[in-house]
Amino acid sequence: MKKLAGWVASPLLCSQVFAQTLHYDVSFPNIVHHEARIALTVSDAPQHELLFRMSRSSPGRYATHEFGKNIYDVAAFDKAGKRVTVERVDGDVYKISGVNGFVKIEYTLYANHADGTYAGIDQNSVQLNMPATFLWVKGLEKSPMEVRFNLPKDNSWTIATQLNATKDARVFTAPDLQYFMDSPVKIGKLNMKEWTVPNADGKPSQFRLALEATGSDSLATAFAGKVKRITEEARMVFGEFPAFDSGSYTFLASINPYVKGDGMEHRNSTMIALPVAFNGSSNLLGVFSHEFFHTWNVERIRPKTLEPFNFEKSNMSFELWFAEGFTQYYGELLLERAGFDSIEEYCQTLSSLVYTKSNTAGAQRISPVEASSNAVFVDAGVAVDKTNYPNTYTSYYPYGAAIALALDLQLRGMGLNLDDFMKAVWAKHGKPEIAYNVADLQAVLESYTKNKAFGQQFFARYINGHEPIDYTPLLAKAGLQVRKQFEGQAWIGDMFYKEGAGLTITANTIIGSPLYTAGLDIDDEIVKVDGRSVSRNDDLRSVLHAHKPGDEIAIEYKHRDDTKTAMLKLIENPRLQVVTYEQAGKSVTAEMQAFRKAWLGSKWQ
Numbered sequence: 291m292k293k294l295a296g297w298v299a300s301p302l303l304c305s306q307v308f309a310q311t312l313h314y315d316v317s318f319p320n321i322v323h324h325e326a327r328i329a330l331t332v333s334d335a336p337q338h339e340l341l342f343r344m345s346r347s348s349p350g351r352y353a354t355h356e357f358g359k360n361i362y363d364v365a366a367f368d369k370a371g372k373r374v375t376v377e378r379v380d381g382d383v384y385k386i387s388g389v390n391g392f393v394k395i396e397y398t399l400y401a402n403h404a405d406g407t408y409a410g411i412d413q414n415s416v417q418l419n420m421p422a423t424f425l426w427v428k429g430l431e432k433s434p435m436e437v438r439f440n441l442p443k444d445n446s447w448t449i450a451t452q453l454n455a456t457k458d459a460r461v462f463t464a465p466d467l468q469y470f471m472d473s474p475v476k477i478g479k480l481n482m483k484e485w486t487v488p489n490a491d492g493k494p495s496q497f498r499l500a501l502e503a504t505g506s507d508s509l510a511t512a513f514a515g516k517v518k519r520i521t522e523e524a525r526m527v528f529g530e531f532p533a534f535d536s537g538s539y540t541f542l543a544s545i546n547p548y549v550k551g552d553g554m555e556h557r558n559s560t561m562i563a564l565p566v567a568f569n570g571s572s573n574l575l576g577v578f579s580h581e582f583f584h585t586w587n588v589e590r591i592r593p594k595t596l597e598p599f600n601f602e603k604s605n606m607s608f609e610l611w612f613a614e615g616f617t618q619y620y621g622e623l624l625l626e627r628a629g630f631d632s633i634e635e636y637c638q639t640l641s642s643l644v645y646t647k648s649n650t651a652g653a654q655r656i657s658p659v660e661a662s663s664n665a666v667f668v669d670a671g672v673a674v675d676k677t678n679y680p681n682t683y684t685s686y687y688p689y690g691a692a693i694a695l696a697l698d699l700q701l702r703g704m705g706l707n708l709d710d711f712m713k714a715v716w717a718k719h720g721k722p723e724i725a726y727n728v729a730d731l732q733a734v735l736e737s738y739t740k741n742k743a744f745g746q747q748f749f750a751r752y753i754n755g756h757e758p759i760d761y762t763p764l765l766a767k768a769g770l771q772v773r774k775q776f777e778g779q780a781w782i783g784d785m786f787y788k789e790g791a792g793l794t795i796t797a798n799t800i801i802g803s804p805l806y807t808a809g810l811d812i813d814d815e816i817v818k819v820d821g822r823s824v825s826r827n828d829d830l831r832s833v834l835h836a837h838k839p840g841d842e843i844a845i846e847y848k849h850r851d852d853t854k855t856a857m858l859k860l861i862e863n864p865r866l867q868v869v870t871y872e873q874a875g876k877s878v879t880a881e882m883q884a885f886r887k888a889w890l891g892s893k894w895q
Contacts (some may be wrong), residue, residue: 296726296890300625304675305810308629310332310333310334310335310430310433310434311434311435311436311894312330312331312332312426312427312430312434312435312436312747313330313331313333313335313435313437313438314328314329314330314331314424314435314436314437314438314524315328315331315437315440316328316437316438316439316440317330317440318397318411318416318440318441318442319342320414321411321412321413321416321442321563323397324400324401324402324410324411324412325399325400325411326398326399326416327396327397327398327402328397328398328399328423328425328426329394329395329396329423330394330395330396330424330425331392331393331394332389332392332393332394332395332427332430333386333391333392333727335391335392335393335430336393338387338388338389338390339385339386339387339388339389340385340386340389340393340424340427340428340429341379341383341384341385341427341428341429342383342384342386342395342426342427342428343358343380343382343383343384343425343426343428344357344358344361344382344384344421344424344425344604345357345400345422345426345471345601345602346358346601346602346603346604347421347422347458347599347600347601347602347603347604347605348381348407348421348422348471348554348601349420349421349471349554349556349599350406350407350554350555350556350584350588350739351407351474351666351669351670352413352604352605352606352607352610352666352669353604353665353666353667353668353671353672354603354666354671354836355407355408355419355422355670355671355672356381356382356603357382357408357422358381358383358783359381359382359383360400360401360422361397361398361399361400361425362397362398363396363397363398364376364378364384364395364396364397365395365396365397366386366393366395366396367391367392367393367394367396368390368392368394368557369390369391369392372533374386374388374393374554375387376395384425384688386467395425395774397425398661398760399411400420401422401423402629403548403550404417404544404548404550404563405417405419405549405551405552405554405561405563406419406474406552406553406554406561406562407419407422407552407554407670408422408423408550409423409547413442413546414478414479414547414548415447415476415477415479415502415544416475416476416477416478417474417475417477417542417544417549417561417563418474418475418476419474419477419554420470420471420472420473420474420475421471421601421785422828424470424471425710426467426471426601430467431466431467431468431817432464432467433466433467433469433795434463434464434465435463435464435465435466435470436461436462436463437453437461437462437463437464437470437729438458438460438461438895439460439461439462439475439477439710440460440615441460441477446479447477447478447479448477448478448479448480448482448500448542449475449477449504450475450476450477450480450482450498450500450538450542450557451473451474451475451476451542451559452472452474452535452539452540452556452557452559453470453473453475453536454536457469457553467601468598468599469820471517471599471601472548472556472557472599472884473556473558474542474554474556474559474561475542475551476500476502476542476544476561476719478502478553478741479502480500480501480502480504481499481500481501481503481507481510482499482500482501483499483501483511483514484496484497484498484499484500485497485512485514485518485523487521487522487531488528489525489531490525490529490530490531490719491530495521495531495534495538495539495626496534496537496538496539497517497518497521497539497540497541498538498539498540498541499513499514499517499540499541499543500511500540500541500542500543500544500545500717501514501541501545501568502544502545502546503543503544503545503546503568504546504567505568505569505570508571509568509569509570511572512570513570514721514732516570516572516575516630517541517575517578518630519628519629519894520578520579520582520624520625521539521582522555522573522628522894523624523627523628523892523893524579524582524583524585524586524620524621524624525894526709526893526894526895527583527586527620527624527709527712527893528586528712528713528716528720529711529713529716529881530583531585532586532589532720532721532826534558535557535558536558538558539558539559539582539585540558540559540560541559541560541562541582541613542559542560542562542580543559543561543562543564543578543735544563544564545562545567545568545574546565546566546567546568547565547566547567548565549563550563551564551565551793552563553577553578553580553581554581555581555584555589556589557585557586557589557590559583560578560581560582562577562578562581562681562726562882564577572625572630575625575630576621576622576625577619577621579621579622579624580617580618580620580621582619583617583620583621583624584776584782586618586712586716586720587612587613587620587712587720588613588614588617590716590719590720590721590723591613591715591719591720591726592613592715592723592725592726593608593610593612593613593725593727594720594725594727595607595608595609595727596613596725602694604666605664605666606657606663606666607662607665608662608663608727608728609659609662609726609727609728609731610661610662610665610686610690611658611659611661611662611686611689611690611753612690612731614686614687614690615658615686615688615689615690615691615692615693615694616690616691616693616694616712617695618687618688618690618691619643619690619691619695619698620696620712622636622639622691622777623890625759627890627891627892627893627894628892628894629892630894631773633870633886633890634869634870635724635831636867636874636890637770637867637868637873638769638868640695640765641775641866641867641868642688643688643691643692643695644692644695644761644772644866644867644868645721645866646684646688646689646691646692647689647692647693647696647758647759647761648758648759648761648864648866649864649865649866650684650689650804651680651681651682651684651800651801652679652680652681652684652689652806653684653689653692653756654756654758655681655682656682656683656684657753657754657755657756658686658689658690658693658752658753658756659728659753659754660699661683661684661685661689661690662686662690663688664686664861665681665856668683676812678798680797680798680800681798681800681801683736686690692759693752693753694708694760695761696752696759696764697711697748697752698889699761699765699767699768699889700748700764701739702767702885702888702889703764703767704739704741704744706738706739707888707889709893710738711734711735713740714734714736714737714738715731715734718730718734718736719745722767724794726751728754731753731861732745732746732753733745733750735748735749739895749826761868762872765868766882767881767882767885768882768884768885768886768889769870769871769872769876769878769879769883769885769886769892770868770869770870770871770886771868771869771870771871771876772866772867772868772872773866773867773869774862774863774864774865774866774867775863775865775866775867776862776863777862778838778839778862779834779835779839779857779862779863779865780834780837780838780839780841780860780861780862780863781802781803781804781834781836781839781860781861781862781863782803782804782834782858783799783800783803783806784787784800784803784865785797785799785805787816787827789825789826789827789828790815790825791815791817791825792816792817792823792824792825792848793815793816793817793824793825793826793827793830794813794814794815794816795810795811795812795813795814795815795816796811796812797812798811799811799812803861804858804859804860804861805858807859808845808856808858809854809855809856810845810847810856814847814849815847815848815871816830816845816846816847817846817847817848817853818844818845818846819833819843819844819845819858820833820836820837820843821843821844834860837860839860839861839862840859840861841859841860842857842858842859842860843857843858843860844856844857844858845857845858845893
C-alpha cells in the first residue's frame with residue numbers, strides 16, 4: 291500500500307516529522323490471560339498536542355471494527371518518567387496536551403480472537419493484526435516506525451512478519467503507517483519452510499511458509515511443496531512476480547483448532563488461519579491460492595477507492611467484484627491448473643458460480659458494482675438487527691467470480707483469454723501502481739480486445755448492469771454441460787428449518803419461491819403441508835416427493851400466535867449444475883479437449 295496523502299505543513303516541520311521514528315515496545319507480562327502491555331514512544335515531536343487513536347478498519351476489510359474496545363489501563367509519561375494527563379476524547383481516541391518533544395503512552399491490549407482481522411494472545415502463540423493491536427499518532431502517519439517484541443523468557447519462539455528485519459531478531463521497522471498497518475505478525479513455535487521460484491527475469495523470488503501446526507516436519511515440507519506449486523502457477527497468469535518490498539513473500543499460516551477461520555492478504559505476506567487439525571491435505575490450499583493471487587490483484591492492482599486506505603472509517607469500493615471476485619475465480623482455477631482438483635471437482639466450483647449468477651436474488655437485482663459498495667456493511671461487519679440481504683444482495687466474491695468465468699469463456703471464444711487481460715491490467719495499473727476505477731478496467735478490456743463495442747457492452751450489461759448470462763453455450767465449448775440438478779422435482783424454496791412441534795423457518799424466504807409468494811417468512815412455523823403434519827425435515831421432503839411442479843397444495847402455519855393457511859403452487863427446483871460431457875454420456879470432440887486444456891491446463895513451464 292502507498293503512503294497516506296500528505297498533510298499541509300512547512301518544509302521545516304515536514305523534515306522534522308519524516309526524520310523522527312515512532313518506537314513501540316510490546317511485552318507479555320500477563321500472557322496467560324491474553325493480555326499484552328504496549329508502549330509507544332514519540333520523540334522530537336513538533337506538536338505540543340498529540341492525538342493517539344486505534345483504527346476502525348483494517349486492510350483487506352471494508353467495514354468498520356471497534357478495535358478500541360480492547361485497550362485499557364491507558365497511561366502516559368514524560369521524559370523524566372513523570373505521569374502526564376491523558377484525555378479520552380472519543381471511544382478510541384486519546385489526547386495528550388503540553389507535549390514538550392517527548393511522550394510515552396502505554397496501554398494494555400486484550401486479544402483472544404486469532405484470525406486475519408483481530409488479534410490473539412495466548413501462552414502458546416501470538417497472532418497480531420496491526421490495526422487491532424497498535425495505537426497510532428494522527429499527523430505522524432509518514433514517520434518511520436520501529437517495534438520491539440519482548441518475548442516471555444525461556445521460550446524458543448520465532449517471529450514471522452513482512453516488517454523489515456534488523457540486526458536484533460526481535461526488532462522490526464516499517465517506513466510509515468500504511469506499511470506498518472499492512473504487516474501482520476505471527477509469533478510462536480513456527481515451522482519455517484523456505485523456497486525460491488524463478489521470476490520472468492531469471493532471478494529467484496524468495497518465499498517463506500511460517501507454519502503453526504501440529505504435525506511431522508516431513509508433512510510440513512510436503513505441504514510447503516504444494517504451496518510452492520500454487521505460486522508457480524499464479525506467476526504464469528501475470529508473467530512475473532511483483533518485486534517484493536521486503537525481499538520475500540511470507541505465508542503466515544496457523545492451521546490448528548485454536549484459531550478462527552480467515553485469510554487476509556497483505557502486500558508481501560498473507561495471514562491464514564484455518565481452525566482444523568493439520569493433515570497436509572490439498573483441501574487446505576484454496577485459501578493459500580486466493581490470498582496469494584491478491585499479491586497482484588488488490589495489493590498492487592489497486593482500486594482508487596482504497597488508495598490510500600483510511601483507518602478511521604469504513605472503506606467503500608465499487609471495484610470489489612474485480613479485486614475480490616476475479617481473485618476468487620483464479621483462486622479455484624489455479625488449483626485445477628496445478629493438478630490439485632479433478633475436472634469433476636472443478637465442475638462443482640463452476641456449478642456454484644453458475645448458481646450464483648443465475649439463481650441468487652441479489653445477482654438478479656443489483657449489479658456487481660452495487661454489490662461491491664455494500665461491503666461496508668457485510669464484510670465481517672457486525673450488527674444485531676435483521677437484514678433482507680438474501681433478497682437484496684449477493685456477495686461480490688462469487689458474483690465477481692461468476693462474471694470472471696463468463697468473460698474468460700467469451701474471450702476464449704474470440705481467440706483471447708482472461709489471463710492476457712489480467713496481464714494487460716497488470717501492465718497498465720499494477721506494475722506501475724497506478725490505482726484504477728471501473729472505467730479504467732473497461733478501457734483496458736477495450737484496448738486488449740481491440741473491440742470497443744465489446745468492452746462497452748460487457749460492462750454495461752454485466753458490470754454496471756445485472757443482465758442474465760447463458761452459460762450453456764459458453765461451457766459447451768469445453769465439453770461441459772449445464773443442466774438442471776433436480777429436474778422434475780417439486781420445490782418450495784431452499785430453506786433451513788428448526789425442527790420442533792412444526793418446522794420453523796430460520797431465514798428470509800426468497801423472492802420467487804413458493805414460500806415467499808404464499809406469504810411465509812422468517813420465524814413462521816409450518817404446521818401442516820397438504821394436510822399432513824410436519825415436524826421434521828424428512829416429513830416435508832416426503833410430502834414434496836409425492837407431488838410434481840405445478841401442483842397446488844395447502845399449507846398451515848403459525849405467525850406469532852395466529853394460525854394461518856395459504857396455497858402453495860409448487861415449482862421445479864431451479865438449481866443448475868455443471869457436469870462433464872463424459873458424466874452426461876456425451877461425446878467430447880478434439881476441439882473441446884483442446885479448449886479445455888488451454889483453459890484448465892497447467893501454464894507452468
